Amino acid sequence: MTKAQFGAETSNSGEWVRQSNRFTDRITADGSSGWKAEPGRYHLVVSLACPWAHRSVIARRLLGLEDVLSLGIVDPLRDERGWRFTLDPDGRDPVTGLSFLADAYLAGDQNYSGRYTVPAVVDVASGRVVTNDYPQLTLDLSTEWARFHRPGAPSLYPPELREEIDEINAVVYSDVNNGVYKCGFATSQEAYERAFDALFARLDWLSERLESRRYLVGDTITEADIRLFTTLVRFDAAYHGHFKCNRHKLTELPVLWAYARDLFQTPGFGDTVDFDHIKRHYYSTHAQINPTGIVPAGPNLSGWHTPHGRAALGGRPFGDGTPPSM
Numbered sequence: 001m002t003k004a005q006f007g008a009e010t011s012n013s014g015e016w017v018r019q020s021n022r023f024t025d026r027i028t029a030d031g032s033s034g035w036k037a038e039p040g041r042y043h044l045v046v047s048l049a050c051p052w053a054h055r056s057v058i059a060r061r062l063l064g065l066e067d068v069l070s071l072g073i074v075d076p077l078r079d080e081r082g083w084r085f086t087l088d089p090d091g092r093d094p095v096t097g098l099s100f101l102a103d104a105y106l107a108g109d110q111n112y113s114g115r116y117t118v119p120a121v122v123d124v125a126s127g128r129v130v131t132n133d134y135p136q137l138t139l140d141l142s143t144e145w146a147r148f149h150r151p152g153a154p155s156l157y158p159p160e161l162r163e164e165i166d167e168i169n170a171v172v173y174s175d176v177n178n179g180v181y182k183c184g185f186a187t188s189q190e191a192y193e194r195a196f197d198a199l200f201a202r203l204d205w206l207s208e209r210l211e212s213r214r215y216l217v218g219d220t221i222t223e224a225d226i227r228l229f230t231t232l233v234r235f236d237a238a239y240h241g242h243f244k245c246n247r248h249k250l251t252e253l254p255v256l257w258a259y260a261r262d263l264f265q266t267p268g269f270g271d272t273v274d275f276d277h278i279k280r281h282y283y284s285t286h287a288q289i290n291p292t293g294i295v296p297a298g299p300n301l302s303g304w305h306t307p308h309g310r311a312a313l314g315g316r317p318f319g320d321g322t323p324p325s326m
């Protein structure tokens with residue numbers, strides 16, 4: 001069997017088995033968790049390359065939390081100490097003073113031995129990670145941070161749709177969000193093909209669902225759309241080549257391509273995408289998969305701005321609310 005990109009997260013039969021999130025404290029409206037949602041108290045650290053972090057960047061923008069929860073952006077290329085703040089002056093995050101995200105993990109748990117991952121929410125005063133629990137993080141931004149939402153902010157996780165959103169999120173996570181990683185990090189042919197088949201079967205299923213409805217659940221954008229979008233927007237630029245997810249390109253799946261463009265052209269989505277960070281991160285940091293580190297010059301990305309025609313399906317991106325300001 002070939003050598004794994006992340007040995008500790010690869011099963012004996014060559015399947016990618018993602019590590020669990022170590023820091024799972026919740027930041028809550030009433031502070032009963034020990035962490036109260038408060039303006040200026042926390043710093044959201046992301047890589048613009050990372051789909052898990054991208055969720056939180058989109059939710060923060062849609063909900064208008066930019067002035068309440070500051071954002072730190074790491075260099076898309078990690079070194080042996082992990083994510084670095086080399087894009088900031090003097091290589092230091094101006095809000096927390098951190099040079100390496102690792103230091104915030106070790107401040108939270110000096111024995112931490114997992115990967116130092118984004119997104120991570122850092123307590124500014126102590127410099128320690130409060131949470132790297134990315135699925136809970138966006139749900140909490142929608143619910144526990146409601147007091148700080150902008151006027152007209154969308155309801156991304158409305159109580160009456162939660163069951164349906166959770167169901168969609170579960171299958172999208174397993175087959176699509178994490179499915180592309182299962183393809184890319186597989187170390188046996190069988191594990192790769194299983195993941196590949198599940199991924200494209202799920203994309204076919206999603207295409208069918210989205211043929212007659214503009215958004216995944218209800219008739220406005222929800223958390224479910226955010227989670228699917230972050231994988232779709234990386235599909236042709238990274239997963240099709242780098243992770244061998246190549247039955248089709250996104251641009252060859254007409255319904256999903258139009259759906260992804262519709263979201264891309266919605267404030268909060270396309271304006272949070274950085275294709276340069278995405279391509280450089282994936283192609284240059286997985287030496288087992290792409291030993292030369294060469295970053296492909298393509299694909300041509302101009303199609304993202306072409307008309308999508310989805311408005312004819314009804315639904316409005318922000319329901320009765322207004323889009324975030326650009």
Ligand SMILES: N[C@@H](CCC(=O)N[C@@H](CS)C(=O)NCC(=O)O)C(=O)O
Nearest residue numbers: 018019021050051052115116117118
């Ligand atoms: N926290 C999750 C998901 C977040 C995640 O994997 N983020 C990636 C970037 S997309 C990361 O930070 N990787 C750092 C590393 O592999 O050292 C995990 O532990 O698997």
